Amino acid sequence: MEFDLIGLLPIAVFFGIMYFMLIRPQQKQQKVRQEMLSSLNKGDKIITIGGMYGTIKEIKEDDLTVTFSDNVVIKMARYGVERIRE
Secondary structure (H helix, E strand, O other): OHHHHHHHHHHHHHHHHHHHHHHHHHHHHHHHHHHHHHOOOOOOEEEEOOOOEEEEEEEEOOEEEEEEEOOEEEEEEHHHEEEEOO
16 A cells, blocks of 8 residues: 555656646746736737737727727737737
């Protein structure tokens, strides 16, 4: 019985390490991204996932209307925003 538990110990340690090295940081990063997406405001300068630079013109729930230049206005999903430009 004791030998069986000792055999499971390395597996438990492996899963513990995997949790703290991979899963936990990913959850933390996902939380930061979700906070950034929920804090978007009209007039924010953004960079999309595709690398386009624009300014938020209008926000409706999960949709954004973004101005990329004087004549280019695109409606896109909120989740398409990579980050807010400073």
